[in-house]
Amino acid sequence: MPHIKQPLSRMNDNKRSYQPYSNKPGECVVKGSKGGSYLGLRIESISFPLTISALQAGICLCLMNGEEPLEIIISDSNIGGIEKWKTLFDVHIQIVEKVHLKQLIEEVVSLQSLNIDLTRDSIFSPISHDELELSHMVPELEKALQQRNQNLPIFTKKQMDKVAAKLRQLCSYAICEESNFPVSAMIWTEHGFFPGVNVEFRDWENGLCAERTALASALRFSPKHIYGLFVHAEQGDLSTPCGACRQVLNEHMPYAKLYSLHKDGSWSEYSIHELLPHAFSSNVLSKTIE
Numbered sequence: 001m002p003h004i005k006q007p008l009s010r011m012n013d014n015k016r017s018y019q020p021y022s023n024k025p026g027e028c029v030v031k032g033s034k035g036g037s038y039l040g041l042r043i044e045s046i047s048f049p050l051t052i053s054a055l056q057a058g059i060c061l062c063l064m065n066g067e068e069p070l071e072i073i074i075s076d077s078n079i080g081g082i083e084k085w086k087t088l089f090d091v092h093i094q095i096v097e098k099v100h101l102k103q104l105i106e107e108v109v110s111l112q113s114l115n116i117d118l119t120r121d122s123i124f125s126p127i128s129h130d131e132l133e134l135s136h137m138v139p140e141l142e143k144a145l146q147q148r149n150q151n152l153p154i155f156t157k158k159q160m161d162k163v164a165a166k167l168r169q170l171c172s173y174a175i176c177e178e179s180n181f182p183v184s185a186m187i188w189t190e191h192g193f194f195p196g197v198n199v200e201f202r203d204w205e206n207g208l209c210a211e212r213t214a215l216a217s218a219l220r221f222s223p224k225h226i227y228g229l230f231v232h233a234e235q236g237d238l239s240t241p242c243g244a245c246r247q248v249l250n251e252h253m254p255y256a257k258l259y260s261l262h263k264d265g266s267w268s269e270y271s272i273h274e275l276l277p278h279a280f281s282s283n284v285l286s287k288t289i290e
Helices: 054-063 082-089 098-115 135-145 157-173 212-219 245-250
Strands: 027-032 038-041 067-075 092-095 183-189 192-197 225-233 259-260 269-270
Touching: 027 098, 038 054, 038 098, 038 183, 038 212, 054 067, 054 082, 054 212, 067 212, 082 212, 092 225, 135 225, 157 183, 157 192, 157 225, 157 259, 183 212, 183 245, 212 259
Parallel strands: 067 092, 225 259
Antiparallel strands: 027 038, 027 067, 183 192, 183 225, 259 269
8 A cells, every 4th residue: 555655754844854863954955067956855764874864865866867066055064974075076065044045945846846957857857657657547546545445556568668668767877886786766656756776986885775866856845645666676686675775665655565677577566564574663763843
């Protein structure tokens, strides 16, 4: 059954970032070398080392769109990781008033919601339901949500072939010189499909898997519903998320479906929570949003 997305930090506000365990600064905008702008969000995990900082998210989105980060715009100098990313990319840090950052974020999201990347259309812009011929399924999904019905609409072969073609296309954009193991992912929400690929660095802890870059992309639009996740590892005999991704995904979409496209062209289907049985959770670690 699709999961009604309602993380702790969003129950009573419209924040895009997910920071229920720290309340630390959660948003930035990264300016790229070709004129693109990328919203970076802090995405915390109850497994603290798996937390994605706002700068990490924004820079990985920038890189997977084929741009080098030139400038990071923030409203709080206490945001984590500034010195590390300055050293890696020699980026300029601009600190602005919160209201100005908020305005810029809304402009960036508005442009990207129209599939417009400030200088060009991007392979990583949100993909519409129409493009994958899935628009007619959305009312059925919404009905399933309202009725808490586990019987979801069934994909046709033509639809799955279109999704498979998109996943294979995305794999060619993976930044994976360390592993030489390209992975693509798409998160499916009421706003459409949000693509991601793995982005790697020599220091492995700075990178993100495809599933998490897709999540960072999707959360920019504050989705209420996450219907599913599509994953493909073109060199992997079995395409399923790693343990770290399973933990993060389980916090955001435990009852959503995972659709795995394998190297031989076959598909497997799982529920996210089935991939991480007996997952750790605790309300004791959450903090009240001020």
